[in-house]
Amino acid sequence: MEATLVEPLALPQQASHPLEQALLNLGVEATVLEEVESPSFTRIKISPSHKVPFNKIAGLGDTLQISQGYQNAPLITPQKGHVAIDIPKANAERKFCEYLDYCGYLGSSFTVPVGVDINNNLVEVDLSSSVSAHLLVAGSTGGGKSEWMVAAICSLLTRFTSDAIQLYLVDPKLVEFTKFQDYQQVTLINENNVAIETLRKLCNVMQERYELFRKTRSKDLSEYNKYHAKIPRIVIFFDEFSAFVSGEFKNEFNSALAEIAQRGRSAGLHLILATQRPDASVITPLIRSNITARIALKTIQSQDSKIILGTEANGFDSSKLLGKGDLIFSDGGTFQRLQGLYVSDCDSLLANIETKVLTNEASPASLDELHSYPGEANAEDTGEAISALGQMPLNQGFLKSDSKIFALVKLKIAENMAGSNDATEPLFNEIWGLTPEEKLLALRYLLNQKIGKENAISILWNRNSGGKYHSKYQDCSNTYERMILELKNQGYSSHNYWGFS
Ligand SMILES: Nc1ncnc2c1ncn2[C@@H]1O[C@H](COP(=O)(O)OP(=O)(O)OP(=O)(O)O)[C@@H](O)[C@H]1O
Ligand SMILES: [Mg+2]
Known part of the structure; x- marks a missing residue:
């Protein structure tokens, strides 16, 4: 007698997650990896079988809404290593x-x-x-x-x-x-x-x-x-x-x-x-x-x-x-x-944020103010781009001729760097003749330019640590330290670039 070969019956496939089942019913084999709650939706991460292209799943949103009774069609997006199906929460359950x-x-x-x-x-x-x-x-x-x-x-x-x-x-x-x-x-x-x-x-x-x-x-x-x-x-x-x-x-x-x-x-x-x-x-x-x-x-x-x-x-x-x-x-x-x-x-x-003070002066937000850069007018005189150096952000106000001072200091730095000792009078007399307040401003500029102490002293007082000015150098050094202290007392420091940033 010839043996009859019977095809084994295909077992009905069972899914462990309702969404897996719903997808299976639509011909998509996938495994649910994880559920994550967000304030507005539950994200179900699925790993589809390698035979299923993403677009096939992406097109199932409306059908899933109907079959699963979701409030809205879920957003279905490709993510690294999985597909995210975002099941919307009912309006009353949403959090913000x-x-x-x-x-x-x-x-x-x-x-x-x-x-x-x-x-x-x-x-x-x-x-x-x-x-x-x-x-x-x-x-x-x-x-x-x-x-x-x-x-x-x-x-x-x-x-x-x-x-x-x-x-x-x-x-x-x-x-x-x-x-x-x-x-x-x-x-x-x-x-x-x-x-x-x-x-x-x-x-x-x-x-x-x-x-x-x-x-x-x-x-x-x-x-x-x-x-x-x-x-x-x-x-x-x-x-x-x-x-x-x-x-x-x-x-x-x-x-x-x-x-x-x-x-x-x-x-x-x-x-x-x-x-x-x-x-x-x-x-x-x-x-x-x-x-x-x-x-x-x-x-x-x-x-x-x-x-x-x-x-x-x-x-x-x-x-x-x-x-x-x-x-x-x-x-x-x-x-x-x-x-x-x-x-x-x-x-x-916003209770602690400063509001505008209503005065006759232009508001700080005005376009005219955005147009003007600190020290711009005097910068023209020197042909140098020193225009932005003059503003004193710590409410110190402006000194009369701050841009002029910056221009002078800048030229003096150039001179100093070039190693020249014969200062071109009377230009540099001006810098040595600055008032104490103006010298402070000049020092801030030097510090901001990362000019070291020796060079700063040479620029501000024409004193070098060696040579014929040696005896006076210590005095200048003391004054320099006092000025640094004074600037610190005024609230400047290397953290705020001595007030220029
Ligand atoms: N991020 C949010 N969290 C919670 N509720 C929000 C949020 N954004 C908006 N809403 C709610 O939705 C309402 C409408 O928002 P909004 O006025 O910003 O919409 P819009 O896109 O500017 O609308 P329109 O185009 O009509 O100006 C808000 O009054 C608020 O109740
Ligand atoms: Mg709006």
């Missing part, structure tokens, strides 16, 4: 990220907070970095653009004084930024024509800064600020910029935008542009090519997401976000889902 709980983690460099990641870490974006000097923030109404900008503005106002930042807040709706108008660092702009005029002036400021850097042989603002009187970074926030892209100011806006986006970073100018109209006519190729760091809040359609984040944002679809600060951040290469910070009590947060 209060600014005060995270601001202690803000770094000291020129960053703004972007949001909190799945591991509860604060993610910041560094505006002084070349990939993220400018930001695009887009999403439909209620997505959380204004709240995001409020958190960013608060983070700058609480960490940087007006000599380090100036903020230009363009708010045609007259609602979002009015609360910031009294702060020294802030210039509030409510009218479109004023916004355009300001952009134009800021382009000039940028130009002048480049000129200043060229004269002082500084690579960029960071380097310049290390050695000279600080000039502030400027951040321009647009709560809604779509009106500028196509309206009567289109040409001026586009040319200023291109200029600042392309050359602003080195000069310390940064743009943060927000819009609730993420369509191709607003987020133009000009913006897309110049602003690579993007924040997508919830959008209506997937198409909008592609316009904000680019088509390469495979799976990162902002139409699947939950609104209210749920966002996707792209720094030009990687994508991250984050929850934006929420400032619940702006007034108390």
Whole structure:
């Protein structure tokens, strides 16, 4: 009798996790690796069988919403070594990220907070970095653009004084930024024509800064600020910029935008542009090519997401976000889902920040002041780039002829370095004839230039430690030490570059 071979019956496959089962029912073999809770969703990390391409899983969001009864379609994204399926929490269960709980983690460099990641870490974006000097923030109404900008503005106002930042807040709706108008660092702009005029002036400021850097042989603002009187970074926030892209100011806006986006970073100018109209006519190729760091809040359609984040944002679809600060951040290469910070009590947060004193004098934030660099007028006389050396940031005010002193000291340093002993009278008599107060200023300049004690004494009193002036050298040395002490008493130190940084 011939034996009959019976095909073994295929055992019904059993999954240990409901999502594994749901995927299996849809023909996708995958193993659940881990579940992680975030304030707004539960992330289920799965490892699909090697036969399943990512796009097949990515296309299952709507079907899973129906079969599993999720409140929204899950966001399905590729991650390193796994696929993340973010199951949204019901609205009532969602939690938010209060600014005060995270601001202690803000770094000291020129960053703004972007949001909190799945591991509860604060993610910041560094505006002084070349990939993220400018930001695009887009999403439909209620997505959380204004709240995001409020958190960013608060983070700058609480960490940087007006000599380090100036903020230009363009708010045609007259609602979002009015609360910031009294702060020294802030210039509030409510009218479109004023916004355009300001952009134009800021382009000039940028130009002048480049000129200043060229004269002082500084690579960029960071380097310049290390050695000279600080000039502030400027951040321009647009709560809604779509009106500028196509309206009567289109040409001026586009040319200023291109200029600042392309050359602003080195000069310390940064743009943060927000819009609730993420369509191709607003987020133009000009913006897309110049602003690579993007924040997508919830959008209506997937198409909008592609316009904000680019088509390469495979799976990162902002139409699947939950609104209210749920966002996707792209720094030009990687994508991250984050929850934006929420400032619940702006007034108390900013209570200790200095507001503007209303006097007849121009406000410190005025453009005219940004145009002028300390000591500029006298710098012309010497043909030297000493323009930024004269400001005394510790509220010491200006001495009458400080730039002249710097010019003289500078020439004297050159003379000293060249090893020449025969001082060219009467030019150097002037330096030896300085008043004690002026000598202090000159000494600060020498210290700032890292000129050592012996050379400083030689410059300030024409005394060398050897030779015929030897007997008087000790006197000068004592005076020098007394002056150093006096400067320290005034609050200067090597930490603040003797008051010049
Ligand atoms: N990060 C957040 N955390 C918690 N709630 C938020 C957050 N962001 C926004 N919200 C809530 O969503 C509401 C709308 O946010 P927001 O005004 O920032 O939206 P928008 O994108 O600026 O909208 P529009 O385009 O209409 O100006 C806020 O009033 C707040 O209640
Ligand atoms: Mg808004």
